Amino acid sequence: MRKKVPSTTALQIFEAAARHNNFSRAAVELSLTEGAVSRQIARLESLINCQLFDRAGSRIQLNSVGEHYADQVREILERLDRDTQYISGMHKKNSHLNIAALPTFSSRWLIPRLSRFKKRHPEITLNIAARTDPFILSGSGFDAAVHFEDPAWAGMNISVLFQERLIPVCHPALLSNGNIPEQLNVLPLIHRRQNPDAWYRYAQESGVVIDNPARGPRYDLHEMAIAAALNGQGVALLPRMYIENELNSGVLVSPWLASDTLSKTFCLITPPGPETHDMALRAFQSWLQTEVTINN
DSSP states (O other), rough: OOOOOOOOHHHHHHHHHHHHHHHHHHHHHHTTHHHHHHHHHHHHHHHSSSEEEEEEEEEEOOOOHHHHHHHHHHHHHHHHHHHHHHTTTTTTOOEEEEEEHHHHHHIIIGGGGHHHHHHOOTTTEEEEEOSSSSOOOSSSSSEEEEEEEEEGTTSEEEEEEEEEEEEEEEGGGOOOOOOOHHHHHSSSSSEETTTHHHHHHHHHHOOOOOOOOTTEEEEEHHHHHHHHHHHSSSSEEEGGSSHHHHHHHHHSOOOOOOOOOOOOEEEEEESSSSOOOOOOHHHEEEEHHHHHHHHH
């Protein structure tokens, strides 16, 4: 049975007409006549046997079916554009790896070290995308993920990298000459939205009195919490691995004890099988393990 696959020309014209909700404006954008746009839309509607626009005289209005189809078409065209540009940038002698990683880990730990990987493996290009939550690796388009240990990765190959441990940090201007532990009870506390009870757990573990561990602003990413701490907005519980430079330079200080229990396990997640057969992925895994060993 022949598949009902519209031409890319028809899809591009429909997407423009749907976005403008006007054939004339779509025609101007695409350097076509309004009649050409109208004919392409009519052919598309005939192919799918469904009206995408409601018509009243010379006026058109995208209907609910058209809105749904427009969202799908827009996503397809954007992905096709990305994939085409990606393929056009590939060299037949080079290997490409698509890695999913946590956003702050990527910007603060992984990317600053990639020059060493590139020096060792100039034939491999790493493409890195941010993923904050675990996902199904198979069929995702990613070759591997660097993420927290999680039951969602069941069935995948899991290589433990290191433990993420949290320490309280703040801008030095926030501290007074008084009792340092007691100042946690009065300073604003910065939270990550995904870990809302972190300060409560830290208070229990350290024995530091914090009357209201839920007070203070909440941010989605560690990168946001770092920015807030750097701007003197309060004390943040942050992984030390992300802020070594700031601590060494003194723009952030940590006069409090680090947590022993507030930690997560970082892992490299690769597709299932007895071993990773892809040479590029094996090279990345070996380099990553070396970097972890050097920095621990």
